[in-house]
Amino acid sequence: MTATRPQPTTAPGARRGEQFLARLRESPPNLWYRGEQVKDVTTHPALRGGVGTLARLYDLQWERADETLYTSPTSGRKVAKSFMMPRTQAELRGVSAAMKVWHDYTRGLMGRVPDYINRAITGYAAGAAFLGDGDPRFGENAKRYYEYMRENDLCLTHTLVPPQANRAVNSARQADPYLSARIKEETDAGIVIRGCRMLATLPMSDELMVFPSTVLKSPEEDAPYAFGFCIANNTPGLRFICRESVDYGRTHFDHPLGSRFEEMDAVVVFDDVFVPWESVFLYRDVIKCNQAYARTGALAHMTHQVVVKNIAKSEFILGLASLLVNSIGAEVFQHIHEKLAELWVNLETMKAFLRAAEADAALDEWGVMRPAWNPLDAARNLFPRLYPRMVEIIQQIGASGLVAMPTQQDVTGPLVEDIKKYYQAARADAFDRIPLFRLAWDTAMSAFGSRQVLYERFFFGDPVRMAGALVSGHNDQIKEYAARVMDLVKEGRDEAFADAAKSS
Numbered sequence: 181m182t183a184t185r186p187q188p189t190t191a192p193g194a195r196r197g198e199q200f201l202a203r204l205r206e207s208p209p210n211l212w213y214r215g216e217q218v219k220d221v222t223t224h225p226a227l228r229g230g231v232g233t234l235a236r237l238y239d240l241q242w243e244r245a246d247e248t249l250y251t252s253p254t255s256g257r258k259v260a261k262s263f264m265m266p267r268t269q270a271e272l273r274g275v276s277a278a279m280k281v282w283h284d285y286t287r288g289l290m291g292r293v294p295d296y297i298n299r300a301i302t303g304y305a306a307g308a309a310f311l312g313d314g315d316p317r318f319g320e321n322a323k324r325y326y327e328y329m330r331e332n333d334l335c336l337t338h339t340l341v342p343p344q345a346n347r348a349v350n351s352a353r354q355a356d357p358y359l360s361a362r363i364k365e366e367t368d369a370g371i372v373i374r375g376c377r378m379l380a381t382l383p384m385s386d387e388l389m390v391f392p393s394t395v396l397k398s399p400e401e402d403a404p405y406a407f408g409f410c411i412a413n414n415t416p417g418l419r420f421i422c423r424e425s426v427d428y429g430r431t432h433f434d435h436p437l438g439s440r441f442e443e444m445d446a447v448v449v450f451d452d453v454f455v456p457w458e459s460v461f462l463y464r465d466v467i468k469c470n471q472a473y474a475r476t477g478a479l480a481h482m483t484h485q486v487v488v489k490n491i492a493k494s495e496f497i498l499g500l501a502s503l504l505v506n507s508i509g510a511e512v513f514q515h516i517h518e519k520l521a522e523l524w525v526n527l528e529t530m531k532a533f534l535r536a537a538e539a540d541a542a543l544d545e546w547g548v549m550r551p552a553w554n555p556l557d558a559a560r561n562l563f564p565r566l567y568p569r570m571v572e573i574i575q576q577i578g579a580s581g582l583v584a585m586p587t588q589q590d591v592t593g594p595l596v597e598d599i600k601k602y603y604q605a606a607r608a609d610a611f612d613r614i615p616l617f618r619l620a621w622d623t624a625m626s627a628f629g630s631r632q633v634l635y636e637r638f639f640f641g642d643p644v645r646m647a648g649a650l651v652s653g654h655n656d657q658i659k660e661y662a663a664r665v666m667d668l669v670k671e672g673r674d675e676a677f678a679d680a681a682k683s684s
């Protein structure tokens with residue numbers, strides 16, 4: 181552990197909002213925004229809205245403690261249930277119910293609230309024997325870090341994909357071998373990393389989990405790019421270069437979603453970052469890196485979180501669409517019913533996937549109740565196609581209402597009488613209609629809204645390559661159905677030849 185990390189004896193267990201903010205102030209992540217280093221993420225205009233929401237979530241877990249916390253098996257303190265290693269289906273359902281409390285608050289619009297990486301590290305720690313097979317230190321490191329994270333209730337970002345320079349070749353064959361983050365040297369104390377990773381959402385957090393890249397191919401050539409570790413976000417040499425904020429610094433009235441739920445994305449630069457051995461859990465083993473998510477269970481536990489988020493998001497879009505329809509009296513049109521029905525079916529599909537994943541969950545080789553993979557895999561491949569369509573439906577229903585939309589200053593300014601008259605709707609006065617349509621605009625048209633669409637398309641991986649992985653991963657099942665169809669083909673063929681033989 182680095183010197184900036186508090187010792188486990190001071191660990192608070194589940195945190196409250198003020199503790200989360202205090203730690204960000206004391207150990208600020210090294211963020212850069214529009215050419216300047218961010219001194220305090222809790223007050224910076226580009227970030228404070230999202231940071232404030234995260235703080236609110238930490239308070240919320242105490243307000244709903246019965247649902248969201250459990251007793252730590254080591255310290256006896258209350259800790260977040262998203263760190264639980266469930267042993268029964270009831271415990272597994274308890275984990276998703278706890279996660280739903282947060283995703284209901286964000287309406288599923290902050291995919292990277294801390295439960296996402298909490299589930300990842302829980303999976304890695306559960307499968308520590310896999311990580312430690314070959315070098316037991318790595319398994320022990322994963323278990324120790326999991327406990328440290330759980331007892332301190334840390335908020336983590338993560339990074340996985342190499343920079344998008346030349347996708348036709350692997351990291352080793354880029355113009356510069358240190359474009360992608362790479363092991364520069366190894367010492368008795370640890371490793372030094374130089375280069376970059378493409379993206380980390382939620383950089384205004386305590387620590388960074390560097391996931392093993394899953395696109396490594398050659399065991400020799402790609403070995404310098406094969407690693408997994410966790411470090412503090414203020415580790416010397418580590419820098420996050422933020423994209424432009426989608427929080428315009430406006431009020432909740434003007435920018436209802438961007439002002440609350442900006443989770444930020446950043447490119448991660450490793451400028452000779454020293455990582456002590458005790459923080460490393462995968463090293464130079466390409467095959468192990470490629471297998472780690474699936475074998476440890478991290479992938480299934482993270483996808484479980486993703487489906488909970490998808491449900492909250494689908495509920496939000498359905499509720500929003502129905503309010504838009506009702507406000508302008510559009511329920512008289514048949515195609516509007518078709519669109520609402522489509523949104524409802526999407527929601528129920530996600531709920532069914534979650535239920536199936538939990539009902540078919542089974543103890544894995546590490547003795548942890550792992551949600552069933554097939555429904556989760558179906559959900560993660562389907563939602564990237566559903567969400568852009570859901571946003572399209574909001575645009576189709578809202579139409580010009582999504583641009584005929586005055587601001588808070590207009591509503592409280594000298595044209596208020598015009599606004600009262602011309603912005604009324606069939607079932608809402610102007611002062612209800614305008615914030616509703618601003619919410620729809622922020623969902624379907626603003627920079628915040630379009631970033632959400634891009635997020636859903638890609639955050640879990642390129643849909644094209646995910647489909648490829650799905651086909652190879654479920655090949656046996658697909659072959660079984662192909663064999664059944666072949667039976668029918670053969671039957672017809674055999675009958676035809678038998679008939680021909682009889683008549684000749």
Ligand SMILES: Cc1cc2nc3c(=O)[nH]c(=O)nc-3n(C[C@H](O)[C@H](O)[C@H](O)COP(=O)(O)OP(=O)(O)OC[C@H]3O[C@@H](n4cnc5c(N)ncnc54)[C@H](O)[C@@H]3O)c2cc1C
Pocket residue numbers: 338339340341344347378379380381382445631634635638639640641642643644645
């Ligand atoms: C909003 C957002 C947030 C994200 N947050 C995170 C995060 O927190 N941490 C993190 O690690 N990552 C994050 N990601 C990155 C995400 O994992 C990637 O977007 C995803 O893996 C796809 O990689 P890419 O974006 O580099 O696309 P590329 O791989 O560069 O793909 C670009 C295009 O080329 C095609 N292509 C590229 N290679 C192939 C191939 N071999 N075969 C077929 N087609 C190919 C793709 O289909 C696509 O059309 C985030 C992405 C977004 C958009």
